[in-house]
Amino acid sequence: MTGSAGPGPRLDSVELKVTFSGARAEVAAKALAPDDGGVWCQVFFCEGPRHRRPGELPLLEAGVILRLRSRQGRTGDTTAKLRPCRRTRIPGPWLDFRRRGDDELRLESDWAGERQVLSAALTRTRDRRDIDAVTAGERPLHTAFSGAQERFLADCADLAVDFRQLTVYGPVRAQRWRDVRRRHHELTVERWSLAPRTGPPLDWLEVSERVEPEGSEVVRASLLALLRKLDLEPDLEQETKTRRVLEALTRDA
Template identity: 35%
Template sequence: MPLEHPVEIKITVGGDPTESPPGSVDEAVQALELPDGRARRIWFLEDLTPGLTQHLPMLETGQIFRVRLDEKKNGSREADATVKLRPARRTQLPHPWDRAHSAGEAPKDGTDGYEYRIEEDWAGTRRFLAASLKVDIDPVRLTPEDAPEDSRQSALPPREVFGEHHQRFLAACADRRVVLAALTPLGPIEGTRWKDVKVGKFTTMVERWTVEGLDFLELSIQLEAGSKGDPLERLIAFSTAVAARGLNPFSRQETKTRRVLEHLAHRAGA
């Protein structure tokens, strides 16, 4: 049966010092023969209200808030702000949020464009439907022209870049009302991305995330909507191809978002 939605299959390498000794991620980069990749910085927003029974309430209720800043090889920059519902239910996605769509023209909130996706995320035994709205933003809002070139922190709190389009998406689809101003920015995470990396017969996206005390690679492939491939068979074959390159996947496979949010929230609490 053709796939109703795209399926992204993810495998994590590294990320735990007890399983991955220092230098193991560097060795994985060498094993994959990766050239210089595209640098990026990533922030997440979470509710760190003291005394909550849930450690990561936004993540645990399926709401993810992310801001990215990409450094292009020609020296220019791109930035976007994303709200993702994961896991999402089909019953919480009314029209027009029941289908993927995008716009190249600026929405009402003055951004450059947006992309709305519905896809399945597979990481180990985890299978989630995810609905995400990515809105392009002006990178100057994150790194003003007069900011030091080596500045790591955003001069503008990332929560301020979520605009009307995100608010409409949340109002229509989210189970819980969110006051963005009450969320705490976490990060930045230093990232590097490589596209079109050959791993066996698979064309793979590779992304490295590094933040104090945490360093790992995520390798991912995507099955397009309408394709007839069995995702489970592809997962097994992809895992075999990764192992054949001498890489040792982390035993606790999960999304990189959860891994870094747990790390960043623990560090912020400490």
């Protein structure tokens, strides 16, 4: 996938997202997820400061998402994401940054429901043991993130991020299937589940497809038509699972 080309603003891809929750998630999983069990992982998020008021999500409200994933096997990753992202906050050197070593930066349009939101995500591949050591409290949080990720946040985020003041929340159990072929679509199917101490269990299934910016409207219409043909009914409110998860996790803290 080449993304935008020429003199226009950089846009690497459009990620189409459709979510199902509750009973709809179970129906969609049976229709779309292969029987091989997929790849399991644990997902953690960071929020802060430690002494924030109940209900406050200062990082998320400022458009900053810090995520750690520990996957089945030996790999994991950390992501520093800005969503929504304003292009005016991304200096030229970062717009030129694509991949260096284990760090990769993507500028994408996340399209869920009728809303498109620009996001910029810098992801660092890590050994799973490094992630597990941080989430177990054996190592400081900042050791999970690279120097490039810290500089990216310092240069581009709307608030200063002090890793010493953050708390790690999770895990959320996730099951993921990649390269799921349905007609001419190549989908990623991901199911998240969480049983908070307070409130009902949370269960989502997200169907996503990363496509070229040009022609993304046509691909989206085709994807929605495919889901209708399978008698799958997406949630009316296509909100991000990140917010609902963080609200549940921090409520329990």
